[in-house]
Amino acid sequence: MSERIIYADRPFRDEFIEEIHTIAPGYVFKTELQPEDLPNVEISLGWNSNYQEKLLASSNLKWVQSISAGVDQLPLEAFSKKHILLSNGSGIHSESITEHVLGIILGYSRGLFQAQRAQSEMKWLGSSIRYQPIQGKKILIIGTGHIGKMIAKKVKALDMICYGINTSGHPAEGMEKTFSLKQLQEVLPEVDFVVNILPLTEETTGLFDQHIFEHFDSKAVFINVGRGASVKTQDLIQALNKQQLSFAALDVFEEEPLPQDHPLWKMDNVLITSHIAGLTPDFQKKLMSIFLTNLKSYLATHNLQTNQVKLFAGY
Numbered sequence: 001m002s003e004r005i006i007y008a009d010r011p012f013r014d015e016f017i018e019e020i021h022t023i024a025p026g027y028v029f030k031t032e033l034q035p036e037d038l039p040n041v042e043i044s045l046g047w048n049s050n051y052q053e054k055l056l057a058s059s060n061l062k063w064v065q066s067i068s069a070g071v072d073q074l075p076l077e078a079f080s081k082k083h084i085l086l087s088n089g090s091g092i093h094s095e096s097i098t099e100h101v102l103g104i105i106l107g108y109s110r111g112l113f114q115a116q117r118a119q120s121e122m123k124w125l126g127s128s129i130r131y132q133p134i135q136g137k138k139i140l141i142i143g144t145g146h147i148g149k150m151i152a153k154k155v156k157a158l159d160m161i162c163y164g165i166n167t168s169g170h171p172a173e174g175m176e177k178t179f180s181l182k183q184l185q186e187v188l189p190e191v192d193f194v195v196n197i198l199p200l201t202e203e204t205t206g207l208f209d210q211h212i213f214e215h216f217d218s219k220a221v222f223i224n225v226g227r228g229a230s231v232k233t234q235d236l237i238q239a240l241n242k243q244q245l246s247f248a249a250l251d252v253f254e255e256e257p258l259p260q261d262h263p264l265w266k267m268d269n270v271l272i273t274s275h276i277a278g279l280t281p282d283f284q285k286k287l288m289s290i291f292l293t294n295l296k297s298y299l300a301t302h303n304l305q306t307n308q309v310k311l312f313a314g315y
Contacts, residue, residue, distance in 0.1 A: 074086070
């Protein structure tokens with residue numbers, strides 16, 4: 001009888017491997033595969049694109065647990081055709097990304113980024129530094145899932161006014177008002193901070209283009225901690241140069257790593273971070289909380305209890 005394999009694309013601590021063995025004693029857990037192993041992989045924790053062709057050729061692959069919240073890099077159409085279950089890591093990065101966004105809001109509003117640049121040039125700015133109060137400022141969170149709700153909770157403590165955007169405009173916890181994605185350009189002129197945390201789908205690819213940036217308030221700050229391909233970079237550069245918005249804090253990009261000769265590096269009204277917003281302490285424990293819960297339900301019912309992705313929607 002062939003082995004039934006749970007494959008992980010990275011090593012995990014012994015304590016978690018022991019839990020997997022306890023829950024699924026009939027399976028073998030592997031972090032490295034031989035060619036003869038590939039047809040026997042039933043569950044993939046993470047996704048190794050080097051094995052993609054062989055894994056998808058097998059009839060035994062039943063469930064993929066994505067490491068990240070975003071799943072646009074996975075072969076969703078093939079998963080759908082082969083009825084492969086997919087769950088993601090949504091919620092793991094909520095606190096980290098929220099703290100990243102708060103850091104940007106505070107850093108910009110108190111002129112800290114401006115001061116850091118001045119320090120490198122040994123300039124004393126005095127009261128000429130740009131600053132603004134946070135209280136009463138309006139923030140628009142585009143994407144009202146786990147991360148969006150966490151950001152809403154934290155900015156409320158800063159007395160900010162929080163609006164949300166989601167696909168249908170349905171209410172979301174912590175948002176004073178919510179709007180549909182089709183209403184985005186109507187809401188943009190009213191807000192001071194715009195935070196993009198949307199997943200990447202056909203509808204959101206290239207969403208932030210020249211037309212959308214024309215609707216920003218000229219004093220607004222754009223924060224992208226979602227997906228790089230949701231922003232047309234050249235359109236953003238043009239909008240910043242035309243002062244259609246004040247500042248952009250970018251953690252994700254259409255091309256990563258960002259080329260050294262890219263014009264964004266030298267723009268004073270841009271903060272670049274190298275895709276670090278989601279770096280999360282104790283990542284393994286948080287991911288395993290999702291995976292082990294789903295492993296129990298998968299073995300009992302062949303269904304997933306949490307974070308199951310709707311393959312047709314991409315999130």
